[in-house]
Amino acid sequence: xxxxxxxxxxxxxxxxxxxxxxxxxxxxxxxxxxxxxxxxxxxxxxxxxxxxxxxxxxxxxxxxxxxxxxxxxxxxxxxxxxxxxxxxxxxxxxxxxxxxxxxxxxxxxxxxxxxxxxxxxxxxxxxxxxxxxxxxxxxxxxxxxxxxxxxxxxxxxxxxxxxxxxxxxxxxxxxxxxxxxxxxxxxxxxxxxxxxxxxxxxx
Amino acid sequence: xxxxxxxxxxxxxxxxxxxxxxxxxxxxxxxxxxxxxxxxxxxxxxxxxxxxxxxxxxxxxxxxxxxxxxxxxxxxxxxxxxxxxxxxxxxxxxxxxxxxxxxxxxxxxxxxxxxxxxxxxxxxxxxxxxxxxxxxxxxxxxxxxxxxxxxxxxxxxxxxxxxxxxxxxxxxxxxxxxxxxxxxxxxxxxxxxxxxxxxxxxxxxxxxxxxxxxxxxx
Numbered sequence: 001x002x003x004x005x006x007x008x009x010x011x012x013x014x015x016x017x018x019x020x021x022x023x024x025x026x027x028x029x030x031x032x033x034x035x036x037x038x039x040x041x042x043x044x045x046x047x048x049x050x051x052x053x054x055x056x057x058x059x060x061x062x063x064x065x066x067x068x069x070x071x072x073x074x075x076x077x078x079x080x081x082x083x084x085x086x087x088x089x090x091x092x093x094x095x096x097x098x099x100x101x102x103x104x105x106x107x108x109x110x111x112x113x114x115x116x117x118x119x120x121x122x123x124x125x126x127x128x129x130x131x132x133x134x135x136x137x138x139x140x141x142x143x144x145x146x147x148x149x150x151x152x153x154x155x156x157x158x159x160x161x162x163x164x165x166x167x168x169x170x171x172x173x174x175x176x177x178x179x180x181x182x183x184x185x186x187x188x189x190x191x192x193x194x195x196x197x198x199x200x201x202x203x
Numbered sequence: 204x205x206x207x208x209x210x211x212x213x214x215x216x217x218x219x220x221x222x223x224x225x226x227x228x229x230x231x232x233x234x235x236x237x238x239x240x241x242x243x244x245x246x247x248x249x250x251x252x253x254x255x256x257x258x259x260x261x262x263x264x265x266x267x268x269x270x271x272x273x274x275x276x277x278x279x280x281x282x283x284x285x286x287x288x289x290x291x292x293x294x295x296x297x298x299x300x301x302x303x304x305x306x307x308x309x310x311x312x313x314x315x316x317x318x319x320x321x322x323x324x325x326x327x328x329x330x331x332x333x334x335x336x337x338x339x340x341x342x343x344x345x346x347x348x349x350x351x352x353x354x355x356x357x358x359x360x361x362x363x364x365x366x367x368x369x370x371x372x373x374x375x376x377x378x379x380x381x382x383x384x385x386x387x388x389x390x391x392x393x394x395x396x397x398x399x400x401x402x403x404x405x406x407x408x409x410x411x412x413x414x415x416x417x418x419x420x421x
Contacts, residue, residue: 079347088372090347110347110370135319137392138370142325148317149213166343166370168319168392173308 014116018072021193022065031061073116074124074188076196078167081108099199100184105174107200109167113140117161123189126151128169129182132200137166152189169200178202204386205291207404208299209394209411212281212288212316232305234279235260242282245380245406250417254284261290261302277302285412288316291404299393319392322415327389328367330414334376334387342369380406 022028038054041047066072080100082091088108094100100107115122128134128151136153139146140163143155153165169184182200187193237259244252258280266272278291290299303316331337342350349372350358358364373390385407386397394411398404 081347088349110343112345133318135317135392136321137319138322138324138327140324140370142323144323146321148211148321163368164343164345164370166392170318173304 014072014118016075018066021072022062025065027061027065031057073119074122074195075114076111076124076165076186078109078111078165078196078198080198081110094201097199098197099201100169102169102171102200102202104176105202106168106170109169109198110164112162112164115158115161120158121154121156121190122158123152123154124195125187125189126153126167127185127187128200131172132182132184133170133172134184135168137168140165154189204397204399205293205401205404207396207408208290208292209320209396209408210288210290210303210316210318211320212286213314214281214283214286215313229309232261232263232309235262242409244409245402246409246413249409249413251282251284251409251412254282257281257283261306263302263305282412285416287408287412287416289408320394320415321392324370325367326415327371330411331371331374331376331389333410333414334378336377337374338377339373339375341372341374342366343372344369378407378410 035054035057038050038057042051042054078095078100079090079092080094081088082094082101082103083089090110091101100109113124126134126136134151135148136146136151139153141155141160143157143159144153145155146153180200180202184198184200185194186196186198188195237257240256240258242251242254242256258278261275261277261279263275264272265275275292280289280291281287282289290302292299300318303318307314307316331340340352340355342355344350350369355366358366371389373388375386375388378385378387380400380403383398383400383403385403387407388395388397396404396407398407
């Protein structure tokens with residue numbers, strides 16, 4: 001894949017996870033603080049070299065971080081599904097809050113996974129607390145393996161970079177009237193980085 | 204018409220472990236002694252010929268919304284090589300899930316009956332395409348919305364539309380075995396088989412085990 005132009009979808013698949021992780025790093029915090037100090041100093045001193053240094057202080061660490069820790073390459077967009085008049089529909093309100101509402105103790109989530117074309121393999125781990133179960137509706141591609149006990153979806157020689165998934169999350173023993181909030185965490189199983197987190201809410 | 208609902212299960216050890224399920228009876232929910240039989244192949248190239256099937260009866264009372272209720276009797280079966288759990292009912296049940304949930308909560312942590320079969324999408328498509336007739340089909344589109352049978356008709360003319368990449372929300376198909384029509388429905392990740400002839404049901408279960416469950420050797 002090296003040398004080939006990557007599609008917008010795959011650049012997006014890399015950029016968003018990178019930005020999300022970089023923003024929460026100490027490096028971003030430190031370089032942002034120093035860059036801001038230099039930027040203020042450049043204004044006070046009217047110094048172009050200081051202004052350039054300030055810009056460099058923002059950009060160089062980000063580029064260095066990207067080069068050092070690349071590839072960042074799994075993007076997952078999940079939409080919780082709700083039932084309206086017996087029809088299943090995307091629950092855009094819950095999605096905008098990064099929530100999924102467990103009605104009668106369960107919720108279905110549908111969505112797409114984009115794997116960066118720079119990745120030859122991937123491991124996606126879905127994790128929920130003990131009281132909750134999570135199941136993948138089907139195994140999307142023939143090159144995928146799924147471990148139902150550990151809730152791990154993986155592929156070694158990736159050739160399909162975009163595919164759809166359907167998840168079912170439900171209480172092991174549902175008791176009506178309980179109000180809880182549980183996290184559903186989706187991680188990159190290679191390095192443990194969080195890809196997405198959704199609050200599973202009962203109301 | 205009798206129906207059989209197929210689920211995937213995990214029971215460590217072997218089928219003998221399944222016998223212990225008969226000790227799980229509680230108030231209003233009882234399991235009878237488990238019998239063992241050997242499964243003989245009905246379809247060509249059946250990969251689980253000789254596997255053991257452990258079966259027994261579940262009896263419980265189903266509450267009615269306005270009082271009363273009814274006694275329900277279900278036959279259950281566990282196949283020790285394909286790891287399928289099958290619930291057979293002669294009546295329509297409001298929720299097979301509630302029975303599965305009770306079995307899961309009664310059994311120990313290492314025994315699990317899953318709600319979804321979680322099979323390879325591609326092989327499920329092949330299985331459904333081999334049916335004699337597709338009566339209904341609903342897919343899940345890119346944005347999580349459903350694509351109905353009617354909408355599919357127009358989509359199929361789009362050159363870039365690859366139908367088999369989409370997850371199946373539900374499918375109703377008909378297979379036949381020695382003149383007997385077997386209505387088969389895949390929905391919410393589980394398969395149900397509807398036939399009054401037990402051998403026809405067994406044939407369909409074996410087709411599913413062969414074409415979808417068995418190791419494809421990829």
